[in-house]
Amino acid sequence: GSPRFARRLLVGNGLLACLVVLLPSAALAGTTGKLSGRVVDGNKQPLVGVNVAVPGARSGAVTDVAGRYVVLNLPAGGYEVKFSMLGYGPVSVQGVLISADQTTPLDMQLKETPIGIEEVVVTAERPVVNLNLTSTLATVSREELESLPVQELQDVVNLQAGVVDGHFRGGRLGEVQYQVDGVSVNNSYDNKSSLKLDRSLLEEVQVISGTFDAEYGQAMSGVVNAVLRRGGDKLEWNAEVFAGGFLYPSSNRTVNDPAANFTVIESAFRPAGIQNYQLSVSGPTRLPNTTFLANARRYVFDDWVTGERRFRPTDIPDTNLVVHATGDGERVPLAFTREWSGLAKITNRSITNIEFNYQAIVNHLEGRRADYRFRLNPDGLKKQRTLSVVHGLDWTHTLGPSTFYTLAARQNYFDYQDFVFENVNDPRYDAAGNPSPPFSNYELGAVIWGVDFDRFVQTSDAMVLKGSYVSQLTSDQQIKLGAEFQWPAVRFGSPGHLAFTAGPSGQVLGRHENEPPDFPAPQVYHPVQGAAFAQEDVEWNDLRVRAGARVEYFDPRSNFPSDLANPANSISGVPQSYPVRAHRKVSVAPRIGISYPVTEDAALFFAYGHFYQMPALGEIFKNADYSILNELAAGDPTDYRVMGNPDIRPEQTVQYQFGYKQALMDWLGLDVNLFYKDIRDLLGVEFISTYNDAEYTRLTNVDFGNVIGFTLTLDQRRQGLISTSLDYTWQRAQGNASDPRETATRAEAGEDPRPRQIPFAWDQRHTFNLTVTLSRPQDFTVSTIVRAASGQPYTPTGEGGFGEALDTHSGRKPVVSTVDLRAEKDLRLGGRTGSLFGRVLNVFDTRFFNGFVFGSTGSPYYSRFPEPDGVLLADPSRFFGPRRIELGVAIR
Numbered sequence: 001g002s003p004r005f006a007r008r009l010l011v012g013n014g015l016l017a018c019l020v021v022l023l024p025s026a027a028l029a030g031t032t033g034k035l036s037g038r039v040v041d042g043n044k045q046p047l048v049g050v051n052v053a054v055p056g057a058r059s060g061a062v063t064d065v066a067g068r069y070v071v072l073n074l075p076a077g078g079y080e081v082k083f084s085m086l087g088y089g090p091v092s093v094q095g096v097l098i099s100a101d102q103t104t105p106l107d108m109q110l111k112e113t114p115i116g117i118e119e120v121v122v123t124a125e126r127p128v129v130n131l132n133l134t135s136t137l138a139t140v141s142r143e144e145l146e147s148l149p150v151q152e153l154q155d156v157v158n159l160q161a162g163v164v165d166g167h168f169r170g171g172r173l174g175e176v177q178y179q180v181d182g183v184s185v186n187n188s189y190d191n192k193s194s195l196k197l198d199r200s201l202l203e204e205v206q207v208i209s210g211t212f213d214a215e216y217g218q219a220m221s222g223v224v225n226a227v228l229r230r231g232g233d234k235l236e237w238n239a240e241v242f243a244g245g246f247l248y249p250s251s252n253r254t255v256n257d258p259a260a261n262f263t264v265i266e267s268a269f270r271p272a273g274i275q276n277y278q279l280s281v282s283g284p285t286r287l288p289n290t291t292f293l294a295n296a297r298r299y300v301f302d303d304w305v306t307g308e309r310r311f312r313p314t315d316i317p318d319t320n321l322v323v324h325a326t327g328d329g330e331r332v333p334l335a336f337t338r339e340w341s342g343l344a345k346i347t348n349r350s351i352t353n354i355e356f357n358y359q360a361i362v363n364h365l366e367g368r369r370a371d372y373r374f375r376l377n378p379d380g381l382k383k384q385r386t387l388s389v390v391h392g393l394d395w396t397h398t399l400g401p402s403t404f405y406t407l408a409a410r411q412n413y414f415d416y417q418d419f420v421f422e423n424v425n426d427p428r429y430d431a432a433g434n435p436s437p438p439f440s441n442y443e444l445g446a447v448i449w450g451v452d453f454d455r456f457v458q459t460s461d462a463m464v465l466k467g468s469y470v471s472q473l474t475s476d477q478q479i480k481l482g483a484e485f486q487w488p489a490v491r492f493g494s495p496g497h498l499a500f501t502a503g504p505s506g507q508v509l510g511r512h513e514n515e516p517p518d519f520p521a522p523q524v525y526h527p528v529q530g531a532a533f534a535q536e537d538v539e540w541n542d543l544r545v546r547a548g549a550r551v552e553y554f555d556p557r558s559n560f561p562s563d564l565a566n567p568a569n570s571i572s573g574v575p576q577s578y579p580v581r582a583h584r585k586v587s588v589a590p591r592i593g594i595s596y597p598v599t600e601d602a603a604l605f606f607a608y609g610h611f612y613q614m615p616a617l618g619e620i621f622k623n624a625d626y627s628i629l630n631e632l633a634a635g636d637p638t639d640y641r642v643m644g645n646p647d648i649r650p651e652q653t654v655q656y657q658f659g660y661k662q663a664l665m666d667w668l669g670l671d672v673n674l675f676y677k678d679i680r681d682l683l684g685v686e687f688i689s690t691y692n693d694a695e696y697t698r699l700t701n702v703d704f705g706n707v708i709g710f711t712l713t714l715d716q717r718r719q720g721l722i723s724t725s726l727d728y729t730w731q732r733a734q735g736n737a738s739d740p741r742e743t744a745t746r747a748e749a750g751e752d753p754r755p756r757q758i759p760f761a762w763d764q765r766h767t768f769n770l771t772v773t774l775s776r777p778q779d780f781t782v783s784t785i786v787r788a789a790s791g792q793p794y795t796p797t798g799e800g801g802f803g804e805a806l807d808t809h810s811g812r813k814p815v816v817s818t819v820d821l822r823a824e825k826d827l828r829l830g831g832r833t834g835s836l837f838g839r840v841l842n843v844f845d846t847r848f849f850n851g852f853v854f855g856s857t858g859s860p861y862y863s864r865f866p867e868p869d870g871v872l873l874a875d876p877s878r879f880f881g882p883r884r885i886e887l888g889v890a891i892r
Contacts, residue, residue: 031181031227033098035071037106039063039083047110053082061401068475073396073404076100076204076227089113089120096124099139100182100206100227103132128669128717129661131603134546134593136162136210136657136673136711145199147773147781149822149839153197153205157224159769159785161711161727162209167762169209169675170707170733171221171653174616179225180361183408184218185390187460188488189618194388194414194460196363198297200240200278201343203229210657210675211607214533214548214591215468215482220611220653228359230347231291235283242888245273246304246881273302274886289350295343303335305877307375311448313432323448332378335370339363353398360391372875373447380435380451382420389413402472410464419455424496430509444874453498457522462488478537486529490617493522517628525621528555547592554614556582558621558646565691567626574691582646587612602662612650615683619699619740620648632694640748642685642741643698651701654678667717677707683740697744705735705760721774729767733760759793759809764850766790781824788817789850797855813853819843834891841884852878
């Protein structure tokens, strides 16, 4: 960590401590669910006064005159539920799964028996379809996570229907709200998750890919809620170790094109290229009613594309333009990751009806991204360093059997650095120079000396406060009220610029650390975000209605020029600009969902909602200093440096969805969902004319799009040894631009910049996911994931092969598929349980999966113009990662 983070952490801890003292205790939404049902006797008559106990959660309820009961505020997980009443045989139901923010139904019939009869034990089975849902929600439990060939949260997300490479139902990246235990962990800079979460931390993962309740905001396409595990009343520990690497066919992977007359062979199998070490310990502490969970992980990853350290960055040519190689010739991965991560969580229940949690999640990553140009000079590449810390306090205060309220206070800290050397004045920059070799044809343009001069840092430090009040007014009606506030401090930019200038004896490397407007220092922005919501959940007979509204507030706390036609006051004799405060933005988002069972095992549902989201702050504030336009003059070509815009309005999506669910059999469920999204006010580019007839571009709310599609899901509960899950998605996602700056890029290239309706770059019409699991409890598990998809769009090139583009996204890439496999064998190890497991990703060594294709052919393998495309043909990093094999052992 850095001294800056240490100071921020101290301040954050102080603020969190103040919040604990000043604010009333509460419970955190997004981590707890509800258990409800009806208890009857042998004649199907309601039983009054039946005791319903959930010992694992130290909670319970008593049935009313209608035999109904409701148990609120149960943490997500599996529980035993006990039913007892004098004169009736007691029943214990094992393995009742509770999901966050959802209702688990559990009805029971008790039989009259003599006093003293033994308790009847039954095992609960999760409904094959949840008929109460009013939106599309996929819930993955801990047991399912442990059996699938997935490792991190994002692996689970990408398996869900309607999700394509992080795009939810056709939306742009950054339109998803990522939460941990119900509180956002999104980085305000880019609206992406600031954390990497290993599956060993997860109790449950919920993925909402359609409409969602008013409780969730700052998202237009979906919500991912990761519920973390917690410590229990018994001391437990588990450890997992695995290692592996990429295995190429015949111990190598060859990229060969006879037309280009070259062959590139990547290195052979490295069995320790991937390593993972994980240890978790949980249980009681010596403090009363206090449990803990601690987790630590070390992860090592070497990518499959390697380079040869033939040259060092300082191997610059001599006066005769001769380069003397001083490298050691070692084969090294061009891209790699070294990760330390961990979790510490403490739960205290010392005060009656109050639960207190403190948790801290830490990610520390160092790595390097591949750039095949540096394959002979890998030390010239930049390295990326990330420190992410999310920590804070959660309280649970139960006011009674039907009411509780919630509060969470968090600090989300994210620090990212991207450069070769940390200090801009490091003399090694001078010794190496920038990577600009005069030998452009040396092994197809390989960089043989120099280092990357680009430098970038980004820090986000956000205080987040979220609370809600939940009351079960009647057995059929629940209300939830809440509010959320966030105060991010976002800093980003270049910590010193490097540029060559002419000196007395030639080119001299100069430093520019804070010389605006051309060489600005990293800037800091302090916007304020807030929201309030009200939501009602009504279960009337068989009809269920979830309705609510959310009010969003955003204050950019920044300025922009009052007259965009003279933005830098560089034009005389015309109105002068002055700084104007960007407007505060307020949005109201109504939402409603209705579910109606048409039979005992089938239901229809409909949902509608408005969803608002402020664009990523890094987009809004990037290049927002308009003084850089001080040299615009009449007759100059358009300045395509897109200017930022602190006065951006929120983006908006209006979603409709209609669905049908049915339990075709006790072990087979069907879910069909039709959806439509109208996307408005997306971030795009406009052209501004100045008083002297010059022109520049800036961001504004001009882009648009729409998505239509349907999903079909079949879930087969385990019958004998086999369980399966299949989902198919058809969708059409189109709009005027896939990227906010695309319009400016087209105009700069001389193409028509006017709005048009074309497929988005991620418009994948057909997506198919199949999961098959073969298992015998406490013996073995074998699972496989099959993914297949139609090709995404690409832009074909004309006959010349030098970039003459045809209609944008008018071509389609090839159909693709891949298979992943995991096998595990349970063992007894000296009184403990354990397992041996293996995982194979990309079993059949698929070399292409919706990646790069040549515009002249639509294929990743060959080009009609091998000479201009020679560098790309030689670059194996354009391919999908090869077969990956991992073997390991787990002890519990």
